[in-house]
Amino acid sequence: MPVSLTVNGTRHSVDLPEDVPLLWVLRDELGLTGTKYGCGVAACGACTVQIDGEAVRSCQIALGDVAGAVTTIEGVGTPDALSAIQQAWAAHQVAQCGYCQSGQIMQAAALLAQTPAPSDEEIDEAMQGNLCRCGTYPRIRAAIHSAAQMMKEA
Amino acid sequence: MASIGKIARRTFLIGSAALVGGVAFGAYYVARPAPNPLTAPEGGATLNPFMMIDANGITLIAPRAEMGQGVHTTWAALIAEELDVDLDQVRVLHGPPAQAYYNSAMLGEALPGKGYDRSDFAHALAEQVGRIGKVMDMQVTGGSTSMPDGFERMRATGASARETLKQAAANRLGVDRAQLKTERGEVVAPDGTRIPYADLAVDAGKLDPVDAPLRPPAQWRILGKTQPRIDMVAKVTGTARFGIDTRVPGVKFAALRMNPHLGGRMIGFDDSAARAMPGVDRLVNLGDGLAVIASNTWLAMQAAEAVRIDWAPSPNPADTDAVFDRIAAALDGEANSTLRDDGDTSALPLGASEVTAEYQVPYLAHATMEPMSATALYSGIKLEVWSGNQAPLLVQKACAEAVGLEPEAVELHTTYMGGGFGRRAEVDFSVYAARVAKELPDTPIQLTWSREEDMRHDYYRPGAMARFRGGVKDGTAVFLDGQIAAQSATQQAMARWLGLPAAGPDKGTVDGAFNQPYAIPNFRIRGYLADLDIPVGFWRSVGSSMNGFLFDCFIDEMAHAAKVDPLKFRLQLAADEHAPSAKVLEAVRDMSGWTCQTPAGIGRGVGFCYSFGVPTATVIEVTDAGGPIRMTRAWIAADVGTALDPGNLEAQFTGAMIYGLSAACFGEITFAEGAVEQFNFPDYDALRIHNTPVTEVKILENQEHVTGAGEPGTPPAMAALANALYDLTGTRARQLPLMHDFDLLT
Incomplete structure (x- = not known):
């Protein structure tokens, strides 16, 4: 039986078993490939999306359990209309390979929504579940501080 | 990425014989031009294998893999500098498979020379061997070779294309080429007439390419300055297609x-x-x-x-102990290489104090974020x-x-x-x-592949064992005899990739040890190859990923035995042998305010490794404030010869250090019943934002050759951390990962 869910403001009906993780619904069914597969066990954060504003690991949420509105990186901003946090990421030239950055940005956006001016300790606390094998952490930290400043001024 | 598909499709349908509008500009080949793999787009031209110009603008082909190191941006910058276009005027695509894109620097790097000692002979030999790359299908990205490979030929490509476009304009306008200028993708005539390159491309494609001298660095507009990465916007919006x-x-x-x-x-x-x-x-x-x-x-x-x-x-030995028994057995067998053999290592010099140690490092997985x-x-x-x-x-x-x-x-x-x-x-x-x-x-x-398949079916960084015997006298090293044993990743890969038989001395096993720029009068390094068939391959910084730790930690042990500041000890040994190496040690000393004295609860260690033509020195500071040990600060100094993009270099050295520290702290692949025991990130973890030190990087430009930067930051990081832990705790780590012997912040 088709299951319906709302992603980036659009209602979708998908014909998949209810135990398929949201990650694989987004990527293989809806073609929203900005959300990445990294580990499948909630250990790397590459698949982070938001459900009703809360950062969650989409590899751990079954399709049948998606109760709220899903936001993915595609819903945060576009190349022609970057959100403040994406502008900060670009200004600090954060990405190297870039694979983990969708998840980093989704996690950081949830942090900033809750804590508009996070301290280094609060950034550490919120972001330590997001792995980056290129080691872009110093620039991620700087970009979060910049984004906080930009959002305060906006 | 859509349009490269079209290029490649045309190329393969037409075949390499048809070179419509394809003109080879001097510099992209060494001995004989390989066929240009690009065919001309409609109403445009492929002036050489690295550039297409058509109504849509200028497309640069970077036949090096963009895996995070920024090569697309810097290769584009090399061409754009001479072509007189801005980076925001060009698109960059991965090139199709083609011999024109072979890597001339890769095989030169594989030669057993010390590297820092670039005699004319060694240089000529490297050039000769570089030519073989074309025959051997070496369109490979690795070994930090993209910049040594591209530095001259990409600029020459841009310069030649620029002058040929000017010649096409000169013919059209009936003026002399010398009267024309170029600016932002247009040819500018003395009367102010501007002709876009796109309008000249077809004509230029019919001309013989014009050679042009390269501009001196003083005239550079783009190179030498931090550039916004051309892949950045795509990578922060989830639109980059992996x-x-x-x-x-x-x-x-x-x-x-x-x-x-x-x-x-x-x-x-x-x-x-x-x-x-x-x-x-x-x-x-x-x-x-x-x-x-x-x-x-x-x-x-x-x-x-x-x-x-x-x-x-x-068919492999059942468990980790049995695997390392084989590696140990290799150490007792016949040496595969003696790539350094200075002075007399038959006996310790008279009056020298002896230092001996054995080291071991594990197999490692690459664990890329994308399985x-x-x-x-x-x-x-x-x-x-x-x-x-x-x-x-x-x-x-x-x-x-x-x-x-x-x-x-x-x-x-x-x-x-x-x-x-x-x-x-x-x-x-x-x-x-x-x-x-x-x-x-x-x-x-x-x-x-699931993460578990990826982790358990890698081509692993080989595990290694080493035995060192050193001699110190009057505050310096007078004797060093090292033996290092591991599987040969090079020989296994050459057989796997190219069907070449394993033969000759294997540089990979001893790289980062035999070629360290230290004036130790009696200095020998021998390599031993372990007889094992565990799949092994090239892991960021290759042999130096093992030896940067093994060798440099032993140098640290010798410094302590000699009762000399370990940074000063290295500096004295490097000063007479290789001035740029001495300068990076001085730089990291000054940046970190190194005094060799640390208060209780704080430890500092220095690590040094010359790899891929880059002397790199790293200082790590660790802090014990009554919980797990934290890495608090890090300083890196490296000499890349010519800093083409300072911002990207800072990112590469920082990231390479974090990659090395991750392995040093937590990385190990172990075996049971011939299977890898690690499955996923919970049992193969890496540094994360909260346990990464605050890092400063200083780039020096004292060397004459241009170098890459993706790898040399990795080897000294591991040693610097182990040496810092020794300073903090008095416990000398001779095995990795360090999490087994120290309570590190996870």
């Missing part, structure tokens, strides 16, 4: 399950439960494992797990492959062989890579995708 993001209409998704007992086959299997699972299309028997094709990757993975499989055992994945479409006469890979020619050839086609019938699209670190120089993930696609003709198949 291999795993390939979406071809009608695609089906496949999962892989291979024998975890490395090297073993599959005896039999029962797939009755799996075949009945939702979304499952079919199972493919691959001999040493199987693939499941389904409507969704996760459904495919679930079904692959549900197959009951009878695995054959691994291995490739997409393939097989039609019976043609194969199309989408793959994030570091070696397009090798991938094309291997995929062709796997499905029984000629290489020309394989069209390969190289995508962005979610990390490479050496893993994507291998062809296995592309070949498996091709083999699975062959079972379902005319249906594109995306084959994705």
